[in-house]
Amino acid sequence: MKTYVSPTQRPDTETVVAVGSFDGVHLGHQALLARLKERARHYRVPSVVYTFDPPTRVLMQGVEFLSTLPEKLDLLARYGIDEVIAVPFTPEFAARPKEAFLDDLRTLRPRALVVGEDFHFGKGRAGGLADLKGVSGDVVALPMHSLGGEDIKSTRVREMLKAGDVEGASRFLGRHYDAQGVVVRGDQLGRTIGYPTANIRVPEGKALPLGVFAARTIIDGQAYPGMANVGYRPTVDGRELRFEVNLFDFDGDLYGQEVQVKFWHYLRGETRFSGLDALRAQLAQDALDARARLSE
Numbered sequence: 001m002k003t004y005v006s007p008t009q010r011p012d013t014e015t016v017v018a019v020g021s022f023d024g025v026h027l028g029h030q031a032l033l034a035r036l037k038e039r040a041r042h043y044r045v046p047s048v049v050y051t052f053d054p055p056t057r058v059l060m061q062g063v064e065f066l067s068t069l070p071e072k073l074d075l076l077a078r079y080g081i082d083e084v085i086a087v088p089f090t091p092e093f094a095a096r097p098k099e100a101f102l103d104d105l106r107t108l109r110p111r112a113l114v115v116g117e118d119f120h121f122g123k124g125r126a127g128g129l130a131d132l133k134g135v136s137g138d139v140v141a142l143p144m145h146s147l148g149g150e151d152i153k154s155t156r157v158r159e160m161l162k163a164g165d166v167e168g169a170s171r172f173l174g175r176h177y178d179a180q181g182v183v184v185r186g187d188q189l190g191r192t193i194g195y196p197t198a199n200i201r202v203p204e205g206k207a208l209p210l211g212v213f214a215a216r217t218i219i220d221g222q223a224y225p226g227m228a229n230v231g232y233r234p235t236v237d238g239r240e241l242r243f244e245v246n247l248f249d250f251d252g253d254l255y256g257q258e259v260q261v262k263f264w265h266y267l268r269g270e271t272r273f274s275g276l277d278a279l280r281a282q283l284a285q286d287a288l289d290a291r292a293r294l295s296e
Ligand SMILES: Cc1cc2nc3c(=O)[nH]c(=O)nc-3n(C[C@H](O)[C@H](O)[C@H](O)COP(=O)(O)O)c2cc1C
Pocket: 186, 187, 188, 189, 190, 191, 195, 196, 197, 198, 199, 212, 213, 227, 228, 229, 232, 233, 234, 235, 236, 244, 245, 246, 269, 270, 271, 272, 273, 279, 283, 286
């Protein structure tokens, strides 16, 4: 998959194009991508995803993102997209009139455009489907996808994560929600209570679910079962948000390693224990619960 930061960078050929933030690449996005690929086969031209980094809502409304750009590119490659144009979404870009965006699209010579039916663009969200018809003779506007009577939206996935509902988020994403980052040093307390935890630093702004979870951690392509905590560690008077994982049946040095944690099941909310002994007892129970959930 080729990636560009501007539509003018790519070779001057016809295309089919899907436009959007694609934050999380959830089931609704996946339906759009399937339609994009179908149109690309039909016209025998490359499938192009025109996306914004960061997602428009992250810049405009200050929300957290579900996928970092590398995570999003990785997912789009796996769905078999030929090219991605990831334009830096800045206040200046957001303030451009709709005509400027339409001109950008024209440089891609789109045989077909695939968007969600509520797609808007340009300053004040002034541009809509009718404008797109001036750029391509084949505008596919997909209706909002729903699951169990609920619209599938990135916003809803963010809400579920904040409530610890990683199962709900997984249903909407069509895969387990995950976070990638590098293992950094913590307070070296975990090992003293028999539960060493790899503290993971994720890119600032990445949405994390809150609570205690059964998780699978991918290190060098291998999956390790374990349990994760995302919280403030009230028992040890923690202050900032920490993301840590204890791996079962693992012993080794992980500092500096890049890891990917897949959140499997919500186990409980974080609580304040009377001391480290009480915390240790709870961790023993969490480990049993996590193993049971992971072997289901
Ligand atoms: C599965 C799991 C659950 C946890 N639950 C809690 C909790 O409920 N309350 C709390 O204060 N800390 C909780 N912690 C965080 C521990 O306090 C933390 O692992 C310990 O302070 C060690 O920190 P360190 O990695 O900086 O050495 C949990 C950690 C894990 C791995």
